[in-house]
Amino acid sequence: MAELLDISHVRLTKRPLIVCDIDEVVLEFLTPFRDFLRSRGHDLLPRSFRLHGNIVHLNSGEAIADDLVSALQEEFFLRQAEWQMPAELAVETLAELAGEADIVFLTAMPPRHATVRRALLDRFSLDYPLLASEEAKGPIVKRLQAGRAVPFAFIDDIWRNLHSVREHAPDCLLVNLMVNADFRALAPDPGEGISKAGDWTDVAQIVRAHISR
Numbered sequence: 001m002a003e004l005l006d007i008s009h010v011r012l013t014k015r016p017l018i019v020c021d022i023d024e025v026v027l028e029f030l031t032p033f034r035d036f037l038r039s040r041g042h043d044l045l046p047r048s049f050r051l052h053g054n055i056v057h058l059n060s061g062e063a064i065a066d067d068l069v070s071a072l073q074e075e076f077f078l079r080q081a082e083w084q085m086p087a088e089l090a091v092e093t094l095a096e097l098a099g100e101a102d103i104v105f106l107t108a109m110p111p112r113h114a115t116v117r118r119a120l121l122d123r124f125s126l127d128y129p130l131l132a133s134e135e136a137k138g139p140i141v142k143r144l145q146a147g148r149a150v151p152f153a154f155i156d157d158i159w160r161n162l163h164s165v166r167e168h169a170p171d172c173l174l175v176n177l178m179v180n181a182d183f184r185a186l187a188p189d190p191g192e193g194i195s196k197a198g199d200w201t202d203v204a205q206i207v208r209a210h211i212s213r
């Protein structure tokens with residue numbers, strides 16, 4: 001059995017807890033990834049809600065092979081600091097929410113890239129605790145909650161992660177945010193019990209209504 005993700009550096013108070021994804025939520029991902037791909041002679045086309053099959057050769061328009069998609073994603077994560085920027089109002093809204101709640105970042109990324117990501121987040125004063133893991137998010141959120149009675153919220157762009165948290169931490173408020181409007185329009189409905197936010201102003205409103213009850 002895989003070793004449990006180390007969450008011991010995450011210090012929580014008795015306040016509400018907000019667990020927040022990074023890519024396409026706090027930091028833009030799809031827009032800078034497309035720019036990165038174009039710099040490498042490729043492009044990302046918003047044809048369906050996935051990367052594979054939608055990354056093409058800039059000249060021929062033909063989809064590139066899956067292993068090249070993976071290699072480009074890996075290179076992008078290594079170079080993320082040159083490309084990724086905060087989503088509009090993410091920094092300001094999180095700073096405001098941090099006055100009322102604990103904030104923890106939970107990013108679905110190979111842990112080997114966590115150091116680069118930590119430095120990038122710190123550059124934008126996003127100095128909240130960071131967990132980087134490719135494990136399912138639900139059990140991790142459940143461990144953070146640890147049976148405490150505080151209100152808590154989870155924000156993510158991917159329905160699989162939202163559903164995982166719904167399964168393992170059913171009391172948690174679930175908020176779906178994807179900052180890239182082209183891909184958001186193609187996203188499947190996240191399903192019952194998941195609040196859809198169009199931007200960080202929406203997120204603040206939805207989360208506040210929940211944690212200030």
Ligand SMILES: [Mg+2]
Nearest residue numbers: 021023024157
């Ligand atoms: Mg994400």
